Amino acid sequence: MRRWGWRWLFCWLSVLVTACAQLSSTTPTPKPQTRTPSLQGFTPQATAPPTLPVRPIYTLTPFGNAATRRASQQLSSFIGVDAPTCYESAVQSLVCIGWIRNTGDDPLLNPLITVYLLTPQGQPIQITDTTTALSLLSGHTHLPYRVIFSEIPTESWATYADIRGIEALVIDSPPSIVSLSVINVETTWNGSEYLIEGEIVNDMGQPLESIRALAAFTTASGQLSGFRSQEITLTDPDMEKVSFSIRATPLTGQPDQVEVMAQGYVRR
Numbered sequence: 405m406r407r408w409g410w411r412w413l414f415c416w417l418s419v420l421v422t423a424c425a426q427l428s429s430t431t432p433t434p435k436p437q438t439r440t441p442s443l444q445g446f447t448p449q450a451t452a453p454p455t456l457p458v459r460p461i462y463t464l465t466p467f468g469n470a471a472t473r474r475a476s477q478q479l480s481s482f483i484g485v486d487a488p489t490c491y492e493s494a495v496q497s498l499v500c501i502g503w504i505r506n507t508g509d510d511p512l513l514n515p516l517i518t519v520y521l522l523t524p525q526g527q528p529i530q531i532t533d534t535t536t537a538l539s540l541l542s543g544h545t546h547l548p549y550r551v552i553f554s555e556i557p558t559e560s561w562a563t564y565a566d567i568r569g570i571e572a573l574v575i576d577s578p579p580s581i582v583s584l585s586v587i588n589v590e591t592t593w594n595g596s597e598y599l600i601e602g603e604i605v606n607d608m609g610q611p612l613e614s615i616r617a618l619a620a621f622t623t624a625s626g627q628l629s630g631f632r633s634q635e636i637t638l639t640d641p642d643m644e645k646v647s648f649s650i651r652a653t654p655l656t657g658q659p660d661q662v663e664v665m666a667q668g669y670v671r672r
Contacts, residue, residue, distance in 0.1 A: 482508030485517055485565045488551070489627050491655040498553040499655065500563060501628050504536060509543040513581070516569035519551045521561050529557050533568065537618050537633050538667050540573075540581045545665075548620050548631045582608040584615065584666040593659045600650045604636075604666045611641035612668040620663045621654040629654040641671045 488502035504515050515536050521529040536547040549565075573579070589602035600619045606612060615638065620631040632652035654660045 482506060483512070483567060483570070485549075485567050486628075487563050487565055488519060488549075489629070490563060492556065493552075496556060498556050499550065500553065501548060501550045501630065501655070502565060503546045503628055504541065504549060504567065505546040506541045506543055511543055511573040511583075512541045513571040513573055514539055514569075515541055515547070515549075515567055517549050518566055518568050519549075520564040521553060521557055522564055524560055524562060529559070529561055530555075537631055538616060538665065540583060540667050541570075542583050545583075548618075548628055550631070578670070579608075579610065580670050580672075582610055582612075582668045582670060584608065584668050586617070586664045586666050589662075589664050591662050596657075597651055597653045598659075598662065600652065600662060600664060601648065602664060603645050603647050604668075605645050606643065606668060608668065610668065611671040612638055612643075613641065613671045614638060614669050615646060615648075615666055616669075617648045617650065617664065617666045619650045619652055620665070621652075621656075621660040622663065623656065623660050629656045629660050 484505045484507065486502040486505070488500035490498050490500040493499050498521075500519055502519075504517060506512055516533060517535070518531065518533050520531050523529060530553050532551050532553065534549050534551045536549045538547050541547050585605040585607050587603050587605055589600065591601075592599040598619070598621075604615055604617060615636040616633055617636065618631060618633040621629045623629050630652065632650055634648060634650050636646060636648060638646065648666075
């Protein structure tokens, strides 16, 4: 009988110790959930520009002729870079696209654009450089650009873009790139993809090595929603007209407005 009494006493003490241990342990604080912004066409506005020291903007290749010097003096008044619209990709990267615009008369070459992901206070999270989809930015036209950030920030963020370098076209030298006309454009939307077909005309009278065609998509509100380019190698440099066919899908996944442009690379 005494043995059973000791057994009950031992069990009662064990339960008491376990209960006390549970009461004395601290409840772990749950980790706050990180917020990922809605990314489908999401372009939050930065409350401040980048706070880091920036490199000189509007750097021109010093060809030294009068046309280049004139363009260098006036460049900041007619070149503008739209803040990009960003889309989340299927692999959780961030695709940011936008327009660079030339509202002046002089053609320009090879724009170099820097795109920032910023905190609302202007602190940089990620920075990357990119070029435009086509090389020649003619007067009163625009070109699309694109950057891909490998990771989406978990904190609040905004985008900012500026131009870092550009070349003035040497007007009194033989052109290396020419703008070409696009005619007879037909677009077919099959519910998930565009088929864009048409013809490119060599109306500049220059023998060409190759042509690059570009199809860009814009939403009804004017936001760039994607683009795709295609390189066409010419067997006949004096060919007056060439057909093209591009398949592409806007990043919105919806049918948007289509704009097609083309440039030719002059044979030397």
